Amino acid sequence: MRILIVGGGIAGLTLAAKLRQQGRTPVVIEKAHEYTDIGYGIGLYPLGSCVLHGLGVYDDLVDCGLEVQRYEIADHTGEILQSLDMSVLTNEIGPMYMLSRTALIDLLRKACGDLPIRMGTTVSKVEQTGETVHTTFSDGTQGEFDVVVSCDGIHSDMRKQVFGAGEKFDSEWTCWTWWGSGDLFPPELVREYWGRGWFFGGYPAPDRRMYCAGLPTKVVGDQYAPDDVVHDALTTHLAELIDNDEAVAQALKDAPKLFDWPMYDVRMEHWTQGRVVLCGDSGMAFLPTAGVGASNAMRSAAALADELSRADAQLVPLALELYEKRCYKIVKANQNDSRTAGRMMFVDSAALGWGRDQLLKHVSASAFIGSIIKSMKEPF
Numbered sequence: 001m002r003i004l005i006v007g008g009g010i011a012g013l014t015l016a017a018k019l020r021q022q023g024r025t026p027v028v029i030e031k032a033h034e035y036t037d038i039g040y041g042i043g044l045y046p047l048g049s050c051v052l053h054g055l056g057v058y059d060d061l062v063d064c065g066l067e068v069q070r071y072e073i074a075d076h077t078g079e080i081l082q083s084l085d086m087s088v089l090t091n092e093i094g095p096m097y098m099l100s101r102t103a104l105i106d107l108l109r110k111a112c113g114d115l116p117i118r119m120g121t122t123v124s125k126v127e128q129t130g131e132t133v134h135t136t137f138s139d140g141t142q143g144e145f146d147v148v149v150s151c152d153g154i155h156s157d158m159r160k161q162v163f164g165a166g167e168k169f170d171s172e173w174t175c176w177t178w179w180g181s182g183d184l185f186p187p188e189l190v191r192e193y194w195g196r197g198w199f200f201g202g203y204p205a206p207d208r209r210m211y212c213a214g215l216p217t218k219v220v221g222d223q224y225a226p227d228d229v230v231h232d233a234l235t236t237h238l239a240e241l242i243d244n245d246e247a248v249a250q251a252l253k254d255a256p257k258l259f260d261w262p263m264y265d266v267r268m269e270h271w272t273q274g275r276v277v278l279c280g281d282s283g284m285a286f287l288p289t290a291g292v293g294a295s296n297a298m299r300s301a302a303a304l305a306d307e308l309s310r311a312d313a314q315l316v317p318l319a320l321e322l323y324e325k326r327c328y329k330i331v332k333a334n335q336n337d338s339r340t341a342g343r344m345m346f347v348d349s350a351a352l353g354w355g356r357d358q359l360l361k362h363v364s365a366s367a368f369i370g371s372i373i374k375s376m377k378e379p380f
């Protein structure tokens with residue numbers, strides 16, 4: 001079977017590694033010229049990390065990740081509203097690890113073995129005739145494939161070329177992330193401050209911590225406002241917390257270059273169009289509010305590999321149909337949960353923020369991600 005994977009990110013590399021295990025040799029192309037350390041970390045639930053067992057690299061995750069033990073939500077003054085022992089969620093299904101995106105990419109590349117990745121390459125034209133997908137690559141070369149898998153992320157060009165625009169839930173907030181000192185908060189603790197008109201979070205990783213702060217985009221004028229504008233706005237809007245919490249004050253003071261992260265998601269009604277299929281964020285991207293985008297990318301890629309393992313070139317359309325039937329409903333339910341959590345987290349008004357805080361004092365955050373917890377115990 002001639003398989004093209006467009007995008008060597010989390011879904012693409014997971015799929016490539018699983019196909020490699022089947023003795024197949026997909027062509028993998030990646031837009032970036034090299035893999036570099038992007039300024040953010042990933043919290044990986046067992047929902048996605050379970051795939052690493054079968055790829056033989058779960059021990060690498062344990063080595064390069066940090067197990068999250070506690071999750072806390074504080075209010076705009078720094079008062080803790082709830083403190084959740086993660087074992088309540090993870091005892092039966094396995095631990096949640098935090099690691100840098102780069103470390104996750106590295107271990108997935110290791111799982112791909114000697115499979116080459118064509119770096120600095122994109123698809124400039126794609127056309128389906130009969131049972132073949134014809135592609136022209138950005139370097140001018142051409143290819144013919146039985147199936148093309150679009151794993152090129154939330155901004156997917158393949159999606160736009162073949163499927164058109166999807167539905168978008170835009171919170172109209174932007175977050176900014178950066179790596180900072182690991183010593184400002186207890187290790188193994190995720191702490192988020194759900195402000196009124198702002199957000200701040202600290203997420204552990206080995207030897208460092210990822211910080212994330214957010215504001216309604218209109219406050220800084222633009223999703224990609226210059227760092228100094230963002231920094232000034234954060235310092236102004238988080239002033240009360242900065243006065244109350246030395247760790248937050250220090251993390252903001254030390255913030256180096258910021259990674260811009262507009263808070264919207266994307267949903268496609270279908271993932272398959274003939275022999276072109278969407279996988280990962282290209283088909284269903286997530287708000288980060290429940291921390292399951294990478295997990296769903298990985299488990300969807302593993303499910304797609306499984307369906308393709310039961311097909312030959314002729315049966316590709318059936319395999320793709322089964323993949324969509326198998327994953328879509330659960331992924332969509334997870335995305336709905338992320339949207340619900342987003343509506344709770346990204347609150348502008350003081351009155352709504354007050355009401356939300358009262359609720360958080362009495363209702364566990366895990367209740368807002370109910371279907372995510374449930375989906376960890378469902379076949380996928």
Ligand SMILES: Cc1cc2nc3c(=O)[nH]c(=O)nc-3n(C[C@H](O)[C@H](O)[C@H](O)COP(=O)(O)OP(=O)(O)OC[C@H]3O[C@@H](n4cnc5c(N)ncnc54)[C@H](O)[C@@H]3O)c2cc1C
Nearest residue numbers: 007009010011031040042043152153280281291292293294
């Ligand atoms: C700051 C931040 C924090 C996050 N935190 C978490 C978290 O804690 N937990 C979690 O589960 N998820 C998290 N996510 C989401 C998670 O990163 C994504 O859901 C996941 O990366 C999706 O995997 P993917 O392979 O679909 O897309 P990506 O990982 O984005 O990979 C897409 C790849 O395709 C390449 N590409 C793009 N366009 C083209 C093209 N035209 N041709 C070829 N290649 C192309 C890109 O360079 C990239 O390598 C976070 C995301 C961000 C931005």
